[in-house]
Amino acid sequence: MSNHYTVDVLTPSRVLVKDLPAESLLVPTESGQINVLENHTHIVTKLTTGQLSVFGSADDPDRFFTITSGVCKVLNDKVVILTQVSEENHEIDLDRAKLSLENAERMLSSESMTDEEVQKYQRKVDRSKLRIQMAGLAKSKK
């Protein structure tokens, strides 16, 4: 097996990885997770909060990233992920994620909120849960 893709993960404030070799990817899109394998069709798709998994072949390690909203573009052998916020699983600050989950849940349980606020905090809860889950993943691997 060999690497079919090179992956860029870009955010407005930093370049997470550039030209990362990958054999396949799991991408969280709005309409569900997609699996990008060899010879995938050219696609542009919207992303949602979730885990991006990049699987390398034999020598290259698998890598995992958190993703919030953004887009993914697959073109020939190049995959570009543009997202607002992203971090790799071993960078996640578990304590902070737990704290923000608590905060967001407390806000959600209080009443008198506009729909927008509910949405905002719901997204916060989603993000925190994702981070906690992925931080756990990173630890169990060590």
Add this chain to the structure above:
Amino acid sequence: MANIKDLKKKIKSTKGTLKITSAMKLVSAAKLAKAQLAITSSRPYANELESSIKTISALVQNYSHPYLEETDNKRCVVLVVSSNKGLCAGFNSQLVKEVRNWVGKTDLDPKLYFIGKKVMDVIADEVNVGKKYEFEKADPSFQEITEVGNELAEMFKTGEIGKVFVAYNIFNSAISFTPTIKQLLPMSLDEETKTAVKDEFPFDFKYEPAPADILNELIPQAFVTTLYTSVLDSAAAEHGSRMSAMDSASSNCKEAVRSLSIKMNKLRQAAITTELIEVVSGAESLNG
């Protein structure tokens, strides 16, 4: 002719200046490193976003977004990004020149908005000044720039203005920058680029969800991101320019101290020689 006392004073004050300029150089070098990191990590995202929008909007038929529409409204806004502090060589003056040229040549009716006061101070009397943005810290955050962007975009959408430009210095390297004026809105493509894109992509992408949905989300993002990268560019260029300005100021100071010291030593030597001659000739006359 200057006397020794004056020269001593001069040397002392030049040494003081030297201390200040070399300290400023160090500070700028540290700030430059930070600003350079920020711009180099933000550029790939901005470029990729821009090229994606270009490709998709050229390939997709019958799509339009308010940000893409050309209007014949002559009024426009130029957001001029400069610095709040001076002592950075041509950083501000070159931008002033560029803006002045542009305003002189254009057939539009521009109103100038400002980030940073230096360019405004020079050019305020010559042009139509809109307003000046102030930020909490020296470097505006992404959030603050988003607000600025929203305000300009709102004016564009309501038809109050027909175009939005940004004038800033592009950061090339620590010693080089290019003043430039770039059109942000509308992000229209001319037919040439459209055909070029179509030649490059004989196939279309598969979109999920519909391409219009994707573009609706990307286009406002791209506007703000481009605005933000131009502010980052400008910050990096400012620190780079100040660093090299302070570097040359420091070496000029050193040179001045050296030549002043030589002059002073010559004067001192001359004074000693004159005194010696007086003593010797006095003694001679007694002997005589």
